[in-house]
Amino acid sequence: MEPALITEQQLSVVIGSTVVGPDGKLGTVGEVYLDDETGRPEWATVRTGMFGTKESFVPLADADVSGDDLRVPYDKDKVKGAPHIDTDGHLSPTEEDELYRYYGIGSGTGAAFTDTTDRTDDHGTVGHDTSGPTTDDAMTRSEEHLQVGTQRVEAGRARLRKYVVTENVTTTVPVAHDEVRLEREPITDANVGDALDGPAISEEEHEVVLHAERPVVDKEAVPVERVRLDTQTVTEQETVSDSVRKEQIELDADDATRRG
8 A cells, every 4th residue: 555645734744743764763854845836745854963954855755644753665874865955945857856866766757846835815825834834924033032030049158156265454453562660659658657567678579460462363254245147138230141042034036036
């Protein structure tokens, strides 16, 4: 049983789908080329290699859509070894013949192929979207905008730590001491009795205790202040920069189309 031909209504499913061969995944569909005469999908480009940077042509004659996959009867080496043809939106008859010879499916029709076919309906001309489903006659241009906000994160920590230091303190304190001095008083009627109390001539000693003050140091721990941690929020301006992408739309048409 031969596989059904890819119809124009299936383009929205085919473009961007996964291409699967006998040995597994080959890549993804980049573009679909339509026959300029019949409007049928005839060729697709398969994006292979790292990040899909290489595109190879594969015929859709024996391809089949299965779910989200496009199944072709060619292995990865066959597809990657196809003749290198620029995917510039048009496939000439010479390029088509070269591809047909490579895949061994005939000599081709000699018709030209393009990846977009204009259709005119009752509402005017609508371009056929080759990168997705056809919607209307306008293309949406999008661009990225920076969305800047703030996020509260932990920036550091602070703690109170108490430790002991020793320092010398010098102060002056008054101290007193006793000194000996002689006091002489004459004999009077008031003290003559004390003077004659005792032997007339004798040896005698008197002793006086002398006192002196000395500094005495004592230490006392007293509270002097209380210290605590507090936080305050300070707002400052910070410049944020990043790269954003935006789409540009330009007209790509030949001179005849422009004049028309």
